[in-house]
Amino acid sequence: MRLTLNGGRETLVRLLVTAAGVALGVGMLLVALAGINAVNTQNGKYAWLETGTVPAIPASSSSSNAPMWWLLTADEFHGKSIARIDVATTGPTSAVPPGMSRLPGPGQYFASPAMSRLLHSVPAAELADRYPGHQVGTIGAAGLPSPTSLVVVVGRTPASLANVRGASRVTSLLTQTPHDCNGACFYVGAINASGIDLVLAVSAAALLFPILIFIGTASRLSTARREQRFAAMRLVGATPSQISVISAVESLLAAVLGVAVGFAVFFGLRVLIAPIPFTGARFFTSDLALNLRTAAVVAVGVPLAAVIAARIALRRAQASPLGVSRRTTPPAPRAYRLIPLVVGLGELAYFVHAGRPQKTSGQIDAYLTGILITMAGLVIAGPWLTMAGSRLMARRTRKPATLLAARRLSDNPRAGFRAISGLVIALFVTSVAMVLITTITAYNDDGRSSPAAARTLVDSFADFRPHGVGSDVRSVPASLTSSLATVRGVTGVSVLHLDPADLKGSEAGQPSSLVSCTALAATPAIGRCTGGAQTASIKPDLRNLGSLKATNVTWPASRLSSSRIDRLPALYVVVETTGSTAAIEQARTILERSYPLRFQVSTIAEIRADDPNTARTTAYQRLVDVVILASLPIAGCSLAVSVIAGLGDRRRPFSLLRLTGTPISLLRRVIAFETAVPLLLISVFSIGVGFLASWMFLRSQLSESLHSPGLSYYLLVVVGLIVSLGVIATTFPMLERTTGPEAARND
Secondary structure (H helix, E strand, O other), X not given: OHHHHOOOHHHHHHHHHHHHHHHHHHHHHHHHHHHHHHHHHHHHOOHHHHOOOOOOOOOOOOOOOOOEEEEEEEEEEOOEEEEEEEEEEOOOOOOOOOOOOOOOOOOEEEEOHHHHHHHHHOOHHHOHHHOOOEEEEEOOHHXXXXXXOOEEEEEOOHHHHHOOOOOEEEOOOOOOOOOOOOOOXXXXXXXXXXXXXXXXXXXXXXHHHHHHHHHHHHHOOOHHHHHHHHHHHHHOOOOHHHHHHHHHHHHHHHHHHHHHHHHHHHHHHHHHHOOOOOOOOOOOHHHOOOOHHHHHHHHHHHHHHHHHHHHHHOHHHHHOOOHHHHOOOOOOOOHHHHHHHHHHHHHHHHHHHHOOOOOHHHHHHHHHHHHHHHHHHHHHHHHHHHHHHHHHHHHHOOOHHHHHHHHHHHHOHHHHHHHHHHHHHHHHHHHHXXXXXXXXXXXXXXXXXXXXXXXXXXEEOEEEEOOEEEEOOOOOOHHHHHHHHOOOOEEEEEEEEEOOOOOOOOOOOOOOEEEEHHHHHXXXXXXEEOOOOOXXXXXXXXXXXXXXXXXXXEEOEOOOOHHHHHXXXXXXXXXXXXXXXXXXXXXXXXHHHXXXXXXXXXXXXXXXXXXXXXXXXXXXXXXXHHHHHHHHHHHHHHHHHHHHHHXXXXXXXXXXXXXXXXXXXXXXXXXXXXHHHHHHHHHHHHHHHHHHHHHHHHHHHHOOOOOOOOHHHHHHHHHHHHHHHXXXXXXXXXXXXXXXXXXXXXX
């Protein structure tokens, strides 16, 4: 301990810099682990909202709670989803949702804080009028997945819910998110449990790998200088066991200090991380928590790993006190280092042929294992690839700087690759993520909507029965259409009626509708009539109609007259607006009050956004953003630490070169070539492996062909490499200061 703390300025600086690097890495590692816990915690808080929606998990009949009627529906306001629960208790002992002191009675409702603020900040005609009665309480954090969750619990009478389609009579609330609903769950904002494990596993692997590389890089700072120092101790009589103890204490002290600061960094970072909507909704800061086991593993594992890394790094000084000064060249890497990379890609290729596993757990085992082995294979194969690149560089040039850089890389390719390993992995992860999201977006019609889709509301009355499609709305009164037409900003209203010739609907569940051409002309977002027709038969696949790729659809004429169509049951009410928030929300409120206790009234754009494919694409896009924004800066930190550490380790050789007359400009070029050439060569190789792994995943998991990412990806790669070269250039001013004549003397 005294040798570590009283070893002079250089030792103290090395200790602090190592501790700072470990602290940053540990802080980011803890944030990633806490983020996984936060996603699970947030998803679990949706459980009580799913009460009564999953037939496979019925309410307990033996419960002592009084039965209550429960109806979960969704609502929207300006693109934000609202979870609405209408509840009617039959006794004083009914179960109470978390975050609430009691259930609301008829004419009362509870609202989440964000919902309460919204209710009081916008005109009642746009939102508050949808909920009968008045607010009597606020839902606490225990019942909310997010601080921004919009939830309202409305009190009703039992008679008003007893015969409503979708209402359930329950005696208890669900306490965990159902995992076996197979798409039957209602889910308002939650991540479907059947896919959350795969999402979390991929994101964890993508983030943790660069972080662990960074921690390992930080723990190996100034390895060469420490080897010289310990070799000098051996020459004056220190035993190998004494050197082991000194090395272990020095590494342990830096790691323990770094871990302690890392925990402080984590508690500071989580306040900044919590508002990021990784799942579409921000986290409560308290949800970004670590369990005792995770904290213990990090607190013990990182110092232990630092000690092991130091022990391995000093094996030459242990073998012989003269081994360091003689600088014997280590054995060259062999081609067998490529085997793990081939195994990882081979494992992914197997599932291209055999097909994906049926269960999510099997998919995690299959694809995560293949990706992890491939990432590890890149790290293991890196030194051999660096050596191959250095030899190619030496054969292709006769310039002194390039020859010196190639000779140094060939002499120790492991150290050369170690500096760029984090960036290589980050580029692999970025390539895989961008290719996947580009392909998925291309196959899902990119999820974007036309301007008309964003300003057109649809209220559906379709009742999908076992033997066909029906509607319990026999007619839409003229007073309703008149009320909608008087709203400022509403430009047209159409009522689509059930076509008696198509009661079964299409395979997608979309029945044909009949509409008068006069009404259809006022709502052009859903198409137009043929010339001269009075009525039209349309099949409004609303998601496709709202696509940017969709053109004006001309529907075939119907043989039924307008007067006869008006006597048929109503299937949809379509309201076209100018797109103003006030017009959309006022029209939505009028429709919901006229036909309460139904599914939400949505714009066509919102229907597209709620589509499972679009929602999944959005979730993947958020995942890609998080992975890229986290992995690239981490890799940049690893590169900066490695280059600075390498410069410190090479003080004496560079000083000797300067004493022999080598200009400082030549040494700068040596450093640039020594880092930049393997960085560029192996980055191209890593990107190619990323494209190959992505193609195999897409073929086996999604049965889709690879779509090349757009210009933004290539710009991101180019900018990332330019920034990396800039990081290398920032070390040039240190070169002249650290390679003076005094550094050439023997310590």
